[in-house]
Amino acid sequence: MEAASSPEPTTFVLLHGGRHGGWCWKRVAALLRQGGHEVHTPTLTGLGDRAHLLNRSIGLDTHIQDLVATFTYEDLRNVVLVGHSYGGMVVSGAMEVIADRVKTVVLLDAHLPRSGESVFDLNGEQRAAAMVALADEHGDSWYIPPADASRYGVTDPADVAWANSRMTAQPLKTYQDRIGATDRMWSHPGMFIECVPSSLEPHLLDRARERSANDPRFHYRVLQTSHNAMVTDPDAVVGLLFEARDLAGTGIREIPSASV
Template sequence: MPSRTQHTYVLVHGAWHDGRVWSRVAALLTAAGHRVLAPSLSGHGDKAHLLGPRIGLTTHIDDVVDLVLDQDLDDVVLVGHSYAGMVVSGVANRIPKRVARLVYVDAMVPVHGESAVDVMPLTRALIDGAAATAEPWRIPPLPELPAPYGLFGVTDPDDVAWLRTMLTDESVLCFQQPVELDDPAQALIPRTHVLCVGDEPPGVTRRPVPPTQPNGEPSRVHELRSGHDCMITHPGELADLLLLHP
């Protein structure tokens, strides 16, 4: 049943993916009466041709800020998956008055001055591995693992094949650049965390969500029993969670 109040959701994909990864969730949110945008970041999807060593976290923050300003969006529910937790945090710092809520979906949640390497130390191994190649700035997608881990938590053969069509390399700079969170206004934005639990690959550790949000409210944390790419494997459940706290 469509909601009486229309909200605007901006869904931001994680590293190596593109905006199509959100298509199932976007369809459900749209059917509920909301406006949904799921852009591909520079170096991915329709912007894959832009991939290069100068593409970094700041580029991706610019991508989303420009989208919000160009579309003159207000009261945005800004959703970031995985690495995009870094992106949406930076966007909120740049245009806090445009953001109604931040939603971190199995995402990196930084503090001021941190990079992805700081938030997720496992990323350092990816950078070190790239350093020994002919293109040390280029990091390929993570490999598919045996079940139940699969490809970013996706195990259905048809879904894996579809996911492969959207995976592209990532620039090292995306993981190395620190995020700026120095505007006090961004700390006032309510936050929701969705944690994918049950099938975490070995060696992957998640920073605990503090009991209190930066704005002083109790943290809102939901657990979803799924692999990492829950927007592919559990779109209905994820959409329901996004609709809980618009």
């Protein structure tokens, strides 16, 4: 990996997805910091290095508060905010509070909910039922056990071993909870990055991909790598983060608006 050089020092907040933690951004964060940028990689309550706090009461709102607190206590402003996978839910909810501190939002193969939707709503009934069954069988009926990195398209044995040693469980409640208002997320400039070919079950992120591809407020990009792009192609991710930063304020794309 080479250091990410850019003439404008920028603050990045990189938010992980489900059953991950701030650790998954290690390669991307290193590249950004080598280029002189400020980087924050918060870990959501009960996950990653905060797995010792795992309990059944943790819900989506807990994680939204985690992200808001990072902005508040670090006094962050003019931020490029990145959410991966489940992290898109958290980012969308937090934007109701922190939008004035965010320059642009980047959704890296992430959920893009509208008000009142849950991860289960977006994933569909079949996947929701499968996750509930998984929690019933392996998670005392209230948490989802750690995933295997190969499920996310990571193929290098060393990378799989590295990720699997850090994956943690996650409360089922975070997937069941419906998000509150998301108006400020939908009115904010942003970029959606689709990772292809997808290694996830069919349709898990189709709703987000369709919404962002058809909404002129989102700049849509496709990255030829795994769902866990921050692990498998950090250089390309960094390049798109800079592009997203520089696109902020350029206005909407000239395509017809469509609601999905």
